[in-house]
Amino acid sequence: MMIRTDPTVSFALSKTKSGKYAEIPCNTRKKTHQYSREHPAMSAIQVLHPDRIPKTGFLAIPGRLDFDQLDQIEKHLGNRKITYLIEEKDHHNADILAHMEKSGSGAMFSIADKNPASAGKELGKLLGTDGVLIFVPGKSTARPATPIRTPSSHLKTLTAFGLPLCPIAIDCPHESCLSIENMNSLPQAVISFGKSIPAKDSSISAFQESLLGAFEEAYSSRAILKGSLATALFKGLKNNPGDKLVDGSDDVVLPFSKILPVAIALSKHIRKETDKLRVAIVLPPGKGGMIANLAVLFAGKIPVNLNFTASHNAIRSSIRQADVDRFITADPFVRKVSSFPWPPNRDLIFIERTIPELKKDIVKWALITKFLPSSVVIGMLGLNKRRDADEAILLFTSGSSGEPKGVPLSHRNVLANVTQFASRLNIGRDSSLLGCLPLFHSFGCTVTLWYPIIEGVNLITYPSPLETKRLAELISLHQVNVLLATPTFLRGYMKRIDPAHLESLKLVVTGAEKLPQNLADAFEEKFGVRPMEGYGLTETSPATNVNLPSPDAEPESHTIAARMNGSVGHLLPGIAIKLIDPATEKSVPLGKPGIIILKGANIFPGYLRDEKRTKEVLCENGWFKTGDVGYLDEDSFLHIQGRISRFSKIAGEMVPHETIEAAINKVLGLDGETERKIAIVGVPDDKKGEAIILLSTIAGPALEQECIDLRYKLLDEGLTSLWCPKLIIPVAEIPLLASGKLDIKSCQELAG
16 A cells, blocks of 8 residues: 655655665645544643654654544644655555645555665655654554554564654543543543654664553543542442342342442441541451442541451451551351451441441431432542542552561552553443452452442452352353453362353453463363453552453454463553563563563552562652563563562572473373462572472372482473472472462471
């Protein structure tokens, strides 16, 4: 496809039959708006960091582009000479194509070109001292809020031209806003100029890093992120009165319209009960857990969902750190988890006793919330008093490698992550979600509590993710569409569950631990839906990445894939990424392995009253050092190689435990097992720094011979001698946390 031109004074480049680039006459650039379908006022498009536009000639590569966005970019380029650059086989929207034909000089390239550096030299002649090449992407199909909508094949050629680059991120909030937002108040787009890249540093990974950084700045400027989680939850309940919570423990169905007044009435009671800022909640997923969390937030306080499966020392540490004096729970649950270090009865608020005593208040608030506008009731309750950077909720890390750390998440953090996750999930208003992950689990809190309330998604709850037979019944009975689980919990569905029970599932997302591909294959074969792996941490509110089904291709359009087996998916919108070398802590390209460092509105502000550990993970300008090692491929999929705590440094080499575990599972034929039977641990070694130890539940009496046999099998698989276990230690079971993650601390204790 060529840009049609009339012979005048400007020139463009077009590929000839010989593969060379030749100058052809093209129109002088003229401004025109007649091809815009609805040309908005300039204020409808926000522009960030125009100061980053290079003064000298450069190649501009936008993440996406329509006519109005192109027009706005051109306005900020002033009178500089502009040449449009397109790929010869790309298809463009009519208004973009007409604009290029009418108003500017153009150039064409081919991704099949075997010598892009040579073509780059010819293209560079068009830049002169301050000219601009603008790459105009062709039509593409992608999931909402995908920052990079140009295929990697194109980017590989564009970055190989060897020209100075300026990535341009374009965020369209109306495509990924929450249902509670006012569409009329949103900007049509936010254009954010990325940090320029010198010609010598031009690469796909440099482009990805700059564009994702600029997109984070655009996304983080959204007005809703300055708001209040309590207000968002109120609007979600009021705007979606017919959506419901189904408590699978007793089959009680509560529409949102009934939950709202109960939560408000209970919030008034909580205010009378304590002057403390935080209130503890010891409840599983269900009507009690939802109402308790809502009531604490509506009371202007901070909910602290305690991990009732943790050790007594960890629980007491969490209570002390949180500084709470009231605990919302229920009589049956107190009896069920009698081992919990319960405080005196005077400190407990039994939700099933308290709510019946609030009947008059509940009726009153039911009438108020039904007939008064949201803005009035929000003002009456003072829901906007705590907002933005104020602490909204307090979670505690699972303590997999030590004492639990308090992770306060702000209103901004939680609202950002709900918005990020909702933009990609995009499951529709009539969908149903299964909520069985513990509320003290960050994923269970944000994704299966706050998200369905705010977005108006039916929520089917059950107190335990382990009782898969009952969960399968609930999925079938209520036609649940979305299942969120960990791989450990997913294995339970492989046992004795009839595939017919899960026929309604359209999406299965796993997190918290690595998803083995053999498990994904087996689940897909049995149930007809492939589990999609995601990634996140408590400190990131929690979700940062997720694989999702790719969108259906549109005619004449590039489809940007949304899943890749073995990866944890694309970064959620509004998250920037860098990588550093584990040994030197110097930056490495995104395409090479390094410790993952993230930035976004969902990143927590620091650990609770722990400046030392905060400084260890929070870098300058809000960058968060995750402690995980991985890399970003050319298609922007993140690949996790493991926790840095699950690496051993042996003879100067970083050895990943999870890679060794995967190889051992393969050679020992454990891929199909539903329970974890091995774990790798690193222990100090005088000669090489560390040694690899294998914990095994299947070890026999001849441990030395088994270790030798295993070594040979691993060597045959291509592992080096350094990566082979030095010793096998038989254990009764592999220690796991309630979330299904490996209990690293307990494993290390077993390894001695």
